[in-house]
Amino acid sequence: xxxxxxxxxxxxxxxxxxxxxxxxxxxxxxxxxxxxxxxxxxxxxxxxxxxxxxxxxxxxxxxxxxxxxxxxxxxxxxxxxxxxxxxxxxxxxxxxxxxxxxxxxxxxxxxxxxxxxxxxxxxxxxxxxxxxxxxxxxxxxxxxxxxxxxxxxxxxxxxxxxxxxxxxxx
Numbered sequence: 001x002x003x004x005x006x007x008x009x010x011x012x013x014x015x016x017x018x019x020x021x022x023x024x025x026x027x028x029x030x031x032x033x034x035x036x037x038x039x040x041x042x043x044x045x046x047x048x049x050x051x052x053x054x055x056x057x058x059x060x061x062x063x064x065x066x067x068x069x070x071x072x073x074x075x076x077x078x079x080x081x082x083x084x085x086x087x088x089x090x091x092x093x094x095x096x097x098x099x100x101x102x103x104x105x106x107x108x109x110x111x112x113x114x115x116x117x118x119x120x121x122x123x124x125x126x127x128x129x130x131x132x133x134x135x136x137x138x139x140x141x142x143x144x145x146x147x148x149x150x151x152x153x154x155x156x157x158x159x160x161x162x163x164x165x166x167x168x169x170x
Contacts, residue, residue, distance in 0.1 A: 027082060029141060034114050035073030041139050050087055050138025053117060061121035061128040067101055069116040070136055078109045078141060085140045086117055092136070097123035100137055107139075115139075 024047070031040055034056070041051035056073035060066070078084050084107030088099040101120040117137040121128045130136060160167070 027079060027141060027143075029079070029082075030077040032075045033073065034071075034075060038073040038133065040074065050140050052089075052135040053086070053115065053137045053139050055117075055130050055132055055134045055136045056114075058132050059119075059130045061098060061119060061130065063121060063127050064124050065120060065122070066127065067118060067120040068130075069118050070130055072115045072117060072136075075112055075114050076107065077112065078107060080109045081143060082141055083108060083144045084115075085142060086115070087138045087140055089135060089138060096126075096128050097121060098128050104140070105137075 033040070038054055038056060041053055043051050053072045053074075056071040059068045059070055061068060076084065086100060086103070086105035086107065088103055092098040098119055098121050101118045105118065107115065119130065119136060
């Protein structure tokens, strides 16, 4: 299959989602292993949106905002018309206060360097040790549209109107 080509996958034939006949579209994303001993991004379960990314090197995240870019040992060629979004792992955030600082981190289709994950430790008292091979984030690859920005003198009305941050209530 050519890089960037799509195909439908019958999840029922692969163990599926509750045995239901469901179909998803997949896109081929070429990957270069900068570190051949680390796994490719992978999905924990059929139907998951995020593929796990792992740490290439260990690092200590100091308490109270310690942060570091953690390399993943891979480079991608995301097809034009798609983007990669690096998202935090909920378990790391819940149990340790570790999350991605610029979430979601955006990987444009033209980016070819090693993927790095900007982690931050929000725990006020306890440092967090990232070890080589730890699952540190999730990668979601999504179709994206390119916008054509068209200048105009005024915008059409909407129900929300000019209401800004917090205008819809609690």
